[in-house]
Each structure stands twice: as structure tokens, then as C-alpha cells.
Amino acid sequence: MIRRSISSVLAFDYPADRMTLTVVDGMSTDATRAIIEEIAASDPRVRLLINPDRLPAPALNLAIDSLDCDIVLRVDAHSVYPPDYAARSVAALLETGAQNVGGVWVTVPGADTPAAKAIAFSLAHPFGVGNAEYRTGTRERRWADTVPFGCWRLETLREMGGFTTDIPYGEDDELNGRLRAAGGRILLDPSITCEYVARPSLGKFMLMLYRYGRSKPATAMRLGKVTTVRQLVPLIFVLTTAGSVALAFVSPPLLLVGAAAMLAHLAVGTSVAARAAAARRLDRPSALRVPHTLLAGHVAYGMGYLVGLLYQLNPWKHRPNVHT
Numbered sequence: 376m377i378r379r380s381i382s383s384v385l386a387f388d389y390p391a392d393r394m395t396l397t398v399v400d401g402m403s404t405d406a407t408r409a410i411i412e413e414i415a416a417s418d419p420r421v422r423l424l425i426n427p428d429r430l431p432a433p434a435l436n437l438a439i440d441s442l443d444c445d446i447v448l449r450v451d452a453h454s455v456y457p458p459d460y461a462a463r464s465v466a467a468l469l470e471t472g473a474q475n476v477g478g479v480w481v482t483v484p485g486a487d488t489p490a491a492k493a494i495a496f497s498l499a500h501p502f503g504v505g506n507a508e509y510r511t512g513t514r515e516r517r518w519a520d521t522v523p524f525g526c527w528r529l530e531t532l533r534e535m536g537g538f539t540t541d542i543p544y545g546e547d548d549e550l551n552g553r554l555r556a557a558g559g560r561i562l563l564d565p566s567i568t569c570e571y572v573a574r575p576s577l578g579k580f581m582l583m584l585y586r587y588g589r590s591k592p593a594t595a596m597r598l599g600k601v602t603t604v605r606q607l608v609p610l611i612f613v614l615t616t617a618g619s620v621a622l623a624f625v626s627p628p629l630l631l632v633g634a635a636a637m638l639a640h641l642a643v644g645t646s647v648a649a650r651a652a653a654a655r656r657l658d659r660p661s662a663l664r665v666p667h668t669l670l671a672g673h674v675a676y677g678m679g680y681l682v683g684l685l686y687q688l689n690p691w692k693h694r695p696n697v698h699t
Contacts, residue, residue, distance in 0.1 A: 376572065377407050380452045381414055381421070389461040394420060397441065399434040401426045432538040432546035439532050447532060449524040454480075455570040464526035467516075467564045474531050474559035475551065477522025478567025479512050485575030493664035494580045495573040496657055502647050503669050505605030509563055519563040520603055521551040523571070531559070542597070545590025552598040577668065581675035588679025592687045606680065612636060613677030637670075644669040 384396055398415075400408050400423060408423070415421040424441060426434040439447065446468065448461055460478075467476045482499040484491035497503040504510045509523050525547075535553060538546040551561055574580040588609065595601045619633030644666030652662035 377452050378410050379455055383456045384450055385418060386458055387461040388458045391420065396421045397424060397438045399424045399426045399438050401429040401434055430543050432540045436537040439537050442529055444529055446526065447529050448526045451524060453572050457568065460567060460569060463567045467562060468526050471562055473562035474554055475522060475561045476526040476564060477509060477524055478569065479509055479565050480523055480571035481568055482571045482573050485573050489660035489664050490577055491575045492657060492661035493668040496651060496665060497668045497672055498573050500647060502643060503672060505608065507605065513563065513565050516562060516564050519561050521548055522561055522563050542590050542593045544586040545594045548602055549594045549597055552594060552602050556598065577671060581671055584672050584676040585679035588676035589683040591680055592683040596687050609673040609677030610680040612673055613681055640670055641666050
């Protein structure tokens, strides 16, 4: 995957003498670092940095601190980019006066299996991700609360203090929230697209969503508000189902509330899957996995949010230093 991702970046139709690629490796234990070194040896535009902290935010700050350029285009190794990705991103940034520009993900399966296809479908359907238009798609440019990856002026990133390092897996939301609070604007441009390769297995998919959910309360506390209402829906679902089970010991009929919520979710998921199969967007084995994939994703995200919220409400929790 890393070779394919880097190769797509090096194939940008942006002027080669005005582009460098900084790759930050988070102490990988597979062949990733060797592949990057091999590519860097054959292309002087590529340089490798090592991130001993492993997490995304320290890696991003390490790259930002090392740069000497006008514009920063973030690209992640889970994606593959078309040749015009950089040119379109930079043009939109300069044309609109936005402080951050991003595009739309075309989500593709991480493996050629029914489970992976169901995961990719769930991450691009409104029932799975709500009104996150960078995942579901949009027809025209619009101002957004967040965008994937991002194209920024370097001075903007440095003025904002870079990415916070004390909210693992929530650095994008936190920085974009601070940017908007400071009067900055974030542009979603559907002409900018890339292939986002989804997690290949249900376990990895759930872990990803759990981590995302767990980061949201910390971001909300930092910003003083919830960035988007869609983040609360999985939490409400988890509280409804789990709460009805817990309270059933006091009032058994309350168990019916949780059962109804669970059945309603599975019914909607089944309807979504049936329509996808009828439209031939999914084959039958993949469609059969969609209802429980959607359910698993929402439960993982909601549980993550609940754990993160309880941690934030804990008055004795450790409060680490903040990168600002």
C-alpha cells in the first residue's frame, strides 16, 4: 500500500521542481521504511523522517517544523491520489481564500472479500456516516466543518501552533475547530478526489471507529462545543440500548426500548443493504454483511465516545501538556 500511495503522489502533474514529499514513518516494523528509503534513493524529491512517538499528530508536527515552502498538502498512506490532486487543491486554496481545502473520498475495499466490501460501503453511506459529505459526496463546493487531510498555507499551520498531541486520533477535528473559531474557513471541493482504502476486517474497522469516537469528547471540551451533531447519534444509540438493559432490573418493560432500538437499526441496515444489492452496488455476500457491519461500526464509535466522555468527566484524570 505504501508504495502505491507514494507512487501516486510522485505522479502528480504539479511542477516537479516545486514539489517535495516528506514521508514520516512511525517506527514501522514491517517493510515500510525500507520501501520509503528505496524510493527516496531514486527520487530526490522524497525525504524520510522518523517519528518515535508513532501517533499521527507528532508526525505531522515533525513534518511541519521541517518544511520550507509556501503550501502544505497533507497526504496519508491509506489513500491513492489522481494526478491532478495537488493542482486542484492548490488552485482552490488560492482562488477562494480558504484556510484549509479538502476533497471527497472515494472509499474502496481494503481486500477482495465480502466483509471488506461491506465495510467500504458502510463508510460511504449516509446511514453509516451521517452528513459527512467528504465521505458520501457532494455536487458543488461548500464551506465545511472539516475535510480529510487538507491543503494549507504553511504560515497558517504555524500560526495555529500545529496539531494538538494530547488527543490521539482527534487532531484533525481539534485543529479545524480552532481554525473555524479563529475565523478561518474550510472548503470542501468535490472536484478534488482520492481513493481511500478502508480497513479490510471488521476488527480493524471497529478499532478505528472506537478510537475516533474516544477522541471526540476531548475535542469538544477543548473547543467548548460539539463540532457536529452526527457525532452524538452513535452515543445516544449505545446509551439507549445499554441503558435499557441496565434499567430492566428495576423495570423489566424498559428492556423493550433497547430491543426496539436494536431491531430498528437492523431493519434500516437491511433495507440499505437490499437497495444496494438491487442496484448492483454490492454483490449478495457483501450485502448480507452490511446490517451487522453498520451496527458494529455505530456501537464501536458510540462506546468510544462514552469511554472518552467518562474520562473527560473524571476530575482526577491526568492533564498532559498541550501543543499550542
